[in-house]
Amino acid sequence: MERQGDPSNSNARTFTARWVFPVSGPPLPHGTVAVQGDSIAAVEPHGVRTPDEDLGNVALIPGLVNAHTHLDLSGARGRITPTDPAHFTDWLRGVIAFRRTRTPEQTQADTRAGLAECLRFGTTLLGDIASEGASWATVAAAQTRAVIYYELIGLNYKQVEAAWNHTSFVSGINWYQKPPPGTAVHPATPTCRWGISPHAPYSVNVHTAKAIFQMENLTATHLAESPHEAELLERRTGPFVEFLTALGIYQKDALASNWVKFLTPVVSGKVPRSTLIIHGNYLSPEFPFLANQSVVYCPRTHAAFGHPPHPFRKFLERGVRVCLGTDSLASNPDLDILAEARFVHARYPDFPADALLRMVTLSGAEALGWADVCGSLEAGKSADMVAVPLPDRDAPPHELLFANHPAERRTMFRGEWRGEASP
Numbered sequence: 001m002e003r004q005g006d007p008s009n010s011n012a013r014t015f016t017a018r019w020v021f022p023v024s025g026p027p028l029p030h031g032t033v034a035v036q037g038d039s040i041a042a043v044e045p046h047g048v049r050t051p052d053e054d055l056g057n058v059a060l061i062p063g064l065v066n067a068h069t070h071l072d073l074s075g076a077r078g079r080i081t082p083t084d085p086a087h088f089t090d091w092l093r094g095v096i097a098f099r100r101t102r103t104p105e106q107t108q109a110d111t112r113a114g115l116a117e118c119l120r121f122g123t124t125l126l127g128d129i130a131s132e133g134a135s136w137a138t139v140a141a142a143q144t145r146a147v148i149y150y151e152l153i154g155l156n157y158k159q160v161e162a163a164w165n166h167t168s169f170v171s172g173i174n175w176y177q178k179p180p181p182g183t184a185v186h187p188a189t190p191t192c193r194w195g196i197s198p199h200a201p202y203s204v205n206v207h208t209a210k211a212i213f214q215m216e217n218l219t220a221t222h223l224a225e226s227p228h229e230a231e232l233l234e235r236r237t238g239p240f241v242e243f244l245t246a247l248g249i250y251q252k253d254a255l256a257s258n259w260v261k262f263l264t265p266v267v268s269g270k271v272p273r274s275t276l277i278i279h280g281n282y283l284s285p286e287f288p289f290l291a292n293q294s295v296v297y298c299p300r301t302h303a304a305f306g307h308p309p310h311p312f313r314k315f316l317e318r319g320v321r322v323c324l325g326t327d328s329l330a331s332n333p334d335l336d337i338l339a340e341a342r343f344v345h346a347r348y349p350d351f352p353a354d355a356l357l358r359m360v361t362l363s364g365a366e367a368l369g370w371a372d373v374c375g376s377l378e379a380g381k382s383a384d385m386v387a388v389p390l391p392d393r394d395a396p397p398h399e400l401l402f403a404n405h406p407a408e409r410r411t412m413f414r415g416e417w418r419g420e421a422s423p
Contacts, residue, residue, distance in 0.1 A: 012036040016051035017060040018390060019397045023361050024376040026354075027397040033060060035383040038415035043377045055387050055410075059401045061357070062376050063124025063384030063413065065364025066337040068220070068278050068296040068325025071128050071135050072107050073098070074114030076330035082304040088226040089243035091305075095330055096247075099131070111135045114328075114335055115142055119418065121336040122386035122409045125375070127276065127296075127325070127368050129197050129220065140192035143413045145384075147368045149197035149220045152212070155244070155254040157205045193369070195219055202232055202240050206256040213265040213275065218369055220276035220296075223259055224283040233258050259283070266293060274369050278325070281307045285314035294321040294367035297359075299340045299347075301327040313351065323364040338388070345402040353398030383415040 012034045020031030022043050030046035042049075073095070080094040102110065111130075115138060118126055125145040128135050133150040140146070154160035188194065195218030198209040204221075213219055224230070231238035236252050244250035256262035266275050267288040277283070280295045281302060289295075297312045312322045324340045326332050341360045345353065365375025374382045389407035390400045411418045 012041050013053070014049055014051045015053050015055055015060065015385075016046070017055040017058045017387065019059045019400070020377065021059055021061045021357060021397070021401070022377040023062055023354075023358055024378050029397075031060075033377055033383075033385065035412075035415050038383055040377060040379055040381050040383050042379050057390050057392060058387040058410075059390055059397070060377070061386050061388060061401070062361040063374060063382075063411065064122045064337045064360050064386055065323065065368065065375060066118055066123045066126040066326055066335065066360075067276065067294070067323040067364040067367050068127050068129070068298060068327060069114070069118070069335060070130075070328035070330070071111045071114035071118075071139070072131055073110065073328035073330045074117070074335075075102065075106060075110035076328065077333075080330045082301070082331050084306050085227050087239075088228065088305065089239045091331075092243065098330070104134075107131075107134060108138065111138050115139060115144075117335045118326075118337075119144060119411070120409075121334075121338060122388070122411045123335075123337060124384040124386075124411065124413050125365060125368060125370055127195075127220065127364075129199075129278075133194070136192070136194070140189050143416075143418055145191045145370055145374065147193050147195050147218055147370075149195040149218070151197045151199055152208065153199045153203050154208070155203065155205050155249050155251045157208060157254070160205055160208050193218065197221060200225070200229075201256055201259060201262040202229055202244065205251075205254040206262055207254075209256075209262055210265055213263065213271055216273060218274050218276075219266075219271075220278055221263075222278045223263070223280055224277075225279040225281055227282055230258070230282065233262070260288065266290070274367060276367060280315075281310060283311065285311055285318060289315070289318065289320045294323055294363070296323055296325045296367070298325045298327040298332070299343045300333070301331040303343070303347075304331055313348075316355070321363055321367060322359055323367045324359050342402050342404060353396075353402060357398065357401070383412055385412045386410070387412075 014032050014034045016032045020028040028045050032044050032051050034041040076098050083091045127147045129149045129151050131151050136148050196212050197220045198204040198212050200222040228238040232240035265271050275293050276296050278296045295315055297310050302310050315322050326335045337360050341356050362375035365371040374384045387410040389405050391403050
């Protein structure tokens with residue numbers, strides 16, 4: 001936990017802006033945020049204290065949370081065209097072909113470029129699905145918080161076990177109670193934690209997935225992304241059979257019989273840590289969600305594939321946590337998580353704007369296990385904030401925030417403005 005601030009301390013710096021959005025409470029017109037060291041000391045209405053700096057016509061919001069992306073696919077921007085839902089496996093073939101063309105050096109360059117884009121748009125916490133955990137060193141050294149999910153793919157159990165046992169990504173994890181050799185290279189840092197991602201029900205042996213979901217770690221999985229995924233699991237028919245057969249990896253006895261069976265440890269309530277359900281495009285609102293599960297909706301990727309309207313509103317009505325992600329540049333124009341929220345606001349103008357802001361801040365922090373440190377502007381939390389330029393007109397505060405505005409944002413992370421010298 002970041003150290004607590006004392007607003008009476010002479011070293012505290014106080015900022016004001018046209019609107020301050022704590023997220024944990026209503027917007028404050030010309031409110032103030034006092035920062036001491038790397039922590040927030042106080043968030044107060046206008047007039048309580050004299051600010052040291054007026055940031056002007058901006059919204060001061062918590063650092064943005066991108067709960068799902070694939071940084072290593074940042075080199076794929078514009079190279080793989082999203083298909084219609086019926087041909088999703090064609091897009092998957094494109095992703096596989098792209099990855100096979102990249103050298104390790106190119107993949108690292110792609111990761112750095114994607115990370116830089118996330119940071120430029122004001123992301124201060126992200127969840128990255130990383131092939132072989134390859135983004136760890138880059139992200140752990142950056143001015144951001146993150147959960148790096150080691151991506152596991154393989155329907156053949158022995159191949160998956162071999163891949164796991166040869167990785168140097170995580171420390172202290174047993175594979176079916178057998179300690180893998182050579183691990184302990186990447187212990188968690190104050191800003192970067194690891195998790196594990198059994199990729200999807202069509203790409204990971206169901207027994208492998210169940211074992212991982214029972215481990216003491218954060219997990220994430222792509223679920224119900226395509227309409228033909230259920231057909232594969234329930235009837236062993238459809239485009240995924242041809243897709244997996246062509247890859248030489250189809251094993252029908254390695255597949256779960258449905259999404260619930262794939263997530264048995266999670267939906268049974270036996271999983272103590274957070275599990276991200278990524279996409280959930282075709283999940284029924286009656287899916288057995290529990291409090292430790294979160295759905296990550298990727299709005300512009302969802303629209304690019306032409307899926308039916310996402311059930312996120314029905315999930316929220318049931319009390320399910322929903323946060324937003326950008327997915328990767330293989331399906332999205334950029335890695336701007338605020339642009340995702342603005343897209344949702346334009347498409348669903350009746351959806352409560354305060355709930356939408358929460359989806360890219362506090363809900364994302366809760367889903368990634370960082371809500372005690374960030375996600376809202378509250379005394380004692382990390383001083384992670386984004387100054388978002390606003391249109392020069394009168395309108396309700398959230399309308400101003402979600403209006404498209406091209407001006408550059410200014411981001412504070414742990415009490416320091418990124419790219420600027422410490423005061």
